Every structure is written in structure tokens, then in C-alpha cells.
Amino acid sequence: MGYLEELNDSQRVAVENIEGPTMVIAGAGSGKTRVLTYRIAHMMKLGIDPFNIMALTFTNKAAREMVERIGEIVGPGEARNITMGTFHSVFSRILRINSDRLGYPSNFTIYDTQDSKSLLKDIVKQFNLDDKAYKPGNVLGRISAAKNNLISPESYAMNEDIKLEDKMAKRPEMARIYKTYAARCFKAGAMDFDDLLYQTNVLLRDFPDVLSYYQQKFKYILVDEYQDTNHAQYLIVKKMAAVFENICVVGDDAQSIYSFRGANIKNILNFKRDYPDFKLYKLEQNYRSTKNIVEAANGVIAKNKDQIKKKVWTSNDNGDKISVIRTLTDNEEGKLVTNKIYDKSKSDGLMYSDFAILYRTNKQSRSFEESLRKLNIPYKIYGGLSFYQRKEIKDILSYFRLAANNKDEEALKRVINYPKRGIGKTSFQNIIIAAAQYGVSPWEVISNFAQYPVNINSGAKNRISAFATMIQSFSAQMDKMDGYALAQEIAKTSGILKELHTDKDKGPEEVERYANIEQLLSGIKEFTTSRADDESKALSEFMLDVALLTDADATEDEDRNHVTLMTIHSSKGLEFKHVYLVGLEENLFPSQMALNSRTDLEEERRLFYVAVTRAKETCTLTYSTSRFQWGNLITAEPSRFLDEIDEQFLKHESPPRAAGRSLSGRSFNRTTPTGGLNRQLNSRSLKPLKSVTSGSSTESTDTTFGADIHLKVGYNVEHDRFGKGKVTKIEGSGSDTKASIFFPRHGSKTMLLTFAKLKVLDND
DNA sequence: CCAGTACTTAGGTTG
DNA sequence: TAAGTACTGG
Secondary structure: HHHHOOOOHHHHHHHOOOOOOOOEEEEEOHHHHHHHHHHHHHHOOOOOOHEEEEEEEEEEEHHHHHHHHHHHHHOOOHHHEEEEEHHHHHHHHHHOHHHEEEEEEOOEEEEEEHHHHHHHHHHHHHHHOOOOOOOOHHHHHHHHHHHOOOOOOOHHHHHHHHHHHHHHHOOOOOHHHHHHHHHHHHHHHEHHHHHHHHHHHHHHHHOHHHHHHHHHHHOOOEEHHHHOOOOOOOOHHHHHOOOOOOEEEEEEEHHHHHHHHHOOHHHOOOOOHHHHOOOEEEEOOOOOHHHHHHHHHHHHHHHOOOOOOOOOOOOOOOOEEEEEEEEEEEHHHHHHHHHHHHHHHHHOOOOOOHHEEOOHHHHHHHHHHHHHHHHOOOOOEEEOHHHHHHHHHHHHHHEEEEEEEEOOHHHHHHHHHOEEEEEEEEHHHHHHHHHHHOOOOHHHHHOOOOOOOOOOOOHHHHHHHHHHHHHHHHHOOOOOOOOHHHHHHHHHHOOHHHHHHHOOOOOOOHHHHHHHHHHHHHHHHHHHHOOOOOOOOOOOHHHHHHOOHHHHHHHOOOOOEEEEEEHHHHHHOEEEEEEEEEEOOEEOEEHHOOOOOOHHHHHHHHHHHHHOOOEEEEEEEEEEEEEEEOOEEEEEEEOOOHOOOOHHHHEEEEOOOOOOOOOHOOOOOOOOOOOHHHHHHHHHHOOOOOOOOOOOOOOOOOOOOOOOOOOOOEEEEEOOOOOEEEEEEEEEOOHHHEEEEEEEEOOOOOOOOOOOEEEEEEOO
């Protein structure tokens, strides 16, 4: 068992003691994942059947990587039999198997946040309520909190405290909305994210045989990031572990940063109460960061009142002090950080993937994006709008959803008139009203007007019926046709491809939208071809988990050498050699909303702790004295967290001022004409930057960057999507330069050079 | 029914 | 500022 020798003493005992309730408190960078991985591998070495192990992780990616590493120790075939994944994905699978108990179809749709909000908006409108008081986000948050605390619509309506709260918040009709929302979801055969946990609880509560089955099946349960579980998750785990009590939770109370979505830090503190004879292991040696970083972070987190006592330490070198840099504007902050990354990568011969820019809020990414683009540095933004939430992807997925589950109301709403087929809002509204009257789903109305008369003119009626027939024909193919073939068929027949393929306005965004659809389709193809013979290749199978996938889960087989931009929240569990933590200003970090309560402020502090401890070698903190917010410049104060770091760990740098350091003098590292541009486009679609400089920027030039790919008529080029082609025309100038290119396989395209992913093959 | 335009209002983190 | 919505004229 050589793997045991790779562990330090405290890690090893945590790996070896596999029986009974166990809590592992793991400081930042203390090898938590390694312990979890080896513990499971060790269990299997001792003869425990992987089918009896359930491991709940924070991201699907973490689960995948862990299975892979366990596979290296015990053999990949066996490792695959572990039930491993996020709460949401593991329990959605369990719910599909047992859906009939709850009256849901096994292919129930998973509504994402967009779907939920859209439905709530409808309901608020239908009830004629004030949409200012009942904003979809707020209403959903309220329902979500209720579900996370296992409060049904009925008990919600009867709870006096809740009634009072809602009355105070000027939302007296909340109970009615919750009830209707739940009913509409149920009728649509849909669960929202919170339902996946809520309904699992219902399942385990109301069906003792089901509970007993899973209690016997999962003799060993492991939960990662336990500090971020909410009440619903806590109860599921507790029930399932009740018979064998072989439950191992791993976490760090100092890194609890998800209370806003119901995470309850008390779960970790109450473990002792639930399992009095539990074993506690602490991992306190940090292997990741320098002494300066570890100790600076310790000093800050010590200011929190509520925490489990531990002393994180490291035997690593002192390393560099933490840099603190002030800039005058957010744009300057962007340029400064980008320049530093450029310089350091060159002087130290580093990969761009050694660098991360972390921020509190997604919108801060903008100034860094702009600067990185200008320096041609490849980057990837994580979070924000994920691939699956893009409009064109959601549109086509809605067809797939609707074909798989006709009752899916939100999918129907999305595509009944997309592409345009003359079915307007009023018609659809009347359908919804009729559906409510008859007590059926909208789909039943539109597929059977004879039985459910609706007040719609006959022309629209015919068009709707034609639409319903089309969907039915897709549904009929669902189990017969190969998923990829059906997806293609739907994309074509629905008119989506044509819609995105029209000859007019083929701007870069249209081109990319089309490319995204193609990417989705090729993803489906990959899915069907990778499936074993005994596994279903149906499109519905592909759809099962799509709503649960996030950007962080995307496999990165392509170019990994990019700077990472992400929120601190998404950086949890990751590490980078060089971390730039930006926007350290009062009201931004800590967030303005966290200033009113001690618990909120402590969570911000934990967030700061998480951010700093991502860094292995250097950590740079920046703040700006002014910042653009909603179009006007606001002044900003440095964050209190800067003051909370002991001066001995800090070095204050002054920003390199304009003299001789402006970007314009620097050459863009144009090794290949398209080098960085490609990756930026792959990373994320970005609108053309109209004026790149704004505010106080001192920068003088923003030349025809990107457009100076030296193309001439007659060149042969290669495009990521369209393959090889020949340039037939060049028009416009500067960043508006357009080229017409003839692709033998796709016809002639006109594209903006600034955005086209072109590679020049030759110039004969 | 649709497309273009004027207007309003954003508080933050995610599966 | 920018995105999303409501309105209005065709």
C-alpha cells in the first residue's frame, strides 16, 4: 500500500480509520482532496465494494478527477462503480429512478434559474400583483429558502412567522405564489434546483422502503466541503447514514462561503451532537503556500469569532511578501495587473496558466478582459453565463426538452414562436389561461384543441397545431433514433439552423452563435459515440444532466495555457502560483450588503481568506481609488481587509506611472497572426469593443489591433468551424475590415477580421 | 403580430 | 453604462 507513504501522520490516520462517524477539519492547502481520494481507495483495497460507497463533492469536475485518481490506485474499472458527484447530480439520478413514487415522470425536466424566474414572472402577472414588490429573483429566493428548510407550500401558508415576514416585505401573497409555482412545476414535469434536494427528502421521508434500500446500498458515505451544505442536504445525508453511521465529512469552517444559498455552518459544528462518538482529525499542515501567505491569512481569519480551533502552518519558505498596489481607476487596475502578468511570465518563463485574477463580483472582469485582449494574452473567464445558458443553446435545448417531455411549459414558451411562426404573446397567454382553467398543462391544450377549446383565431390555431405535430414527431423518434441524428433533425426541421444561417446580418455574433450550435451538436455526437452498446444513445439520455453542468465542469482538452479569471467563490478548491486579488475596496469587498451584520461580515472575511490561500508563491492585492459604476465615477476607500493583514507580511508598491510604461510602446506578441485571438473567442463571446479606452485612460493608441492580419484576395485560409477557404474580397478598414471567404464545404461567408478565427495557410 | 425605440433600473456570490 | 422591458406605430 505504497500510497499510504505519501501521507503525513495526520493525513494517514484520517485515511486509515474508515469505520464510524468521522470529521476531518482540513485547513486550506492541507491535502484534503488527497485524503478523501486515498481514503476511498484504501476502503476499496480493504475489500469494500465500490457500489456501497457514495461520495458527494462540490463540483462534477472534482468528482471526475477523484474517480480518475482512485482509478489509478485500484483500477479504473472498479473506481467507476463508486457513486460520486455533486448533491444535485447524484440525487437527480436517484430521483429519476424513483420518480413514479412522487408522481413525476422519470425524464422530468430540470428547470434552471432562468426557467424558474420566467415562470414566477408569469405567475405574478397572472395574479395581477405589483411586479416591483414581487421581483422574480426575490420571490425565487424566498421559495428556495423555504425548500432548503423543507417547508412545503402548505406549511409555508400556515406559518405565522413567515406570514409576518412576508407582510413586512410587502409580499403578502407569497404563499399563494409558492403554491402555484410548485403546482405549475409539477404539472410541467419539472423540478428546479432546490427540488432536487427537497424532493429527495420527501422521497426518503414518505417511502421507508426506498430509504432502507439506500441505507443498505450506501454503507459508506463521504461528504466533501461539508461546511457548505444546507439543511436539506444535511438531512439527506443524516438519514442515509443512520443505519451504518459510516459517515465521513470533510471541510473547513474557515472556508464556509455559501450561506447565501442556505449553507449552514452549524452543520459542521453540530456534527458532534449528531454523532457523539465521532472521531475528529485535523489537517493543519499547509503544503500549498509560502509562510508569508499562510500567516497573513491566519492573522486575518483570526478576527472571526465563530470557528473551530486550529493552527494552520507550513514548512515552506517565507517567499515574497504580499504586494499591495493602489491604482486610480478600474481601467488602470486592469492594465497594471495585466502588465505584471506579462512581465512576470516573460521574466520567469512561466505559463499563463500559472496566473489567476480573482474578484468579488463577475462584472469586475471587464477591465481585465480588455487589457488582456490588448496584450494578446490568452485568458479564460469562468462563471458568468455558461455555455448552456446562452440564448441560442437554450433555444435548441428547449426543443430537445420539449421533445423529451411535452409538458415542459418553460421550454414550450421559449420555442413556440421561435423561430417566428406567427404565434404571438396573446395567443400563448390564452393558452396558459385555458390550461389553468382546465387544470391541464399547456401542451395538452395545444395538442388537443377539440377537447380544450381556446379563444384563438383559426389561423393561429392552425399554426399552433402544426407546431405541436412537429414536436410530436420529434418525440416519436426519441427512443428510436440515435441522439445525434435526432438532434440534427430537430435543428433542421425546427428552423433554428436556418434562422442562424440567413445570409443577411452575418456579424461575428451570428457566426459565433452558429458555431455554438455546431459545438453543441458535436458534443452530442461525442456523447452518442462514447456510449457502450448496452447504454442508451437517445437524445433524452444526453439531456438528463445538461441543466446541472456548469462552466467549471467543462472538460478542457484544448489549450490550457491561459490566465484564469474568476470570482473568489468559483476559485474554491483551486490553486495558482500567482494570484492577483483585485478590487479590494470597501463596499465592493467586503460587499456593501455585508456591512450590516457580524455574520455577513465574517463570511466576507472567510471569502478573503479563501482568496489569499489560493496562492502558492505570490499574492498581489490591488485596489482602485475610483471606479465606474452605472456610468459614473465613484470614489472608493481601500478595503478594511487590507488593514487586517499584519504589516510585516506586506509590501506596498506604487503603481508604475505613465512615464515610459504605457502599453502603446509594447509590441503585441504576434507569433502567429491569430494566436491569442482564437482563444479569447473560445473563452467567451465578447461584444466588439467600441471604444476600448474610457475614463481617465492615458493610452494614446488602440490601433487596428487584430485587424492587421495581412490578408489579401486570393489567400488560402483556415477557419475553426468552416475549414479551408479562399479569400475573395476585402472591404472596410481598421477594425471594420471584412473579408469574404469562399469555403468549399459551407459556401461564401463574410466575416469581420477582428473576430474571425482565421489561420493563413499560404499566399500564392 | 412585429420591430424599433424610449425608458427604467440595476445591490452578489451558484447548482 | 448596459441590459432588459414597456410602449408605439406600422
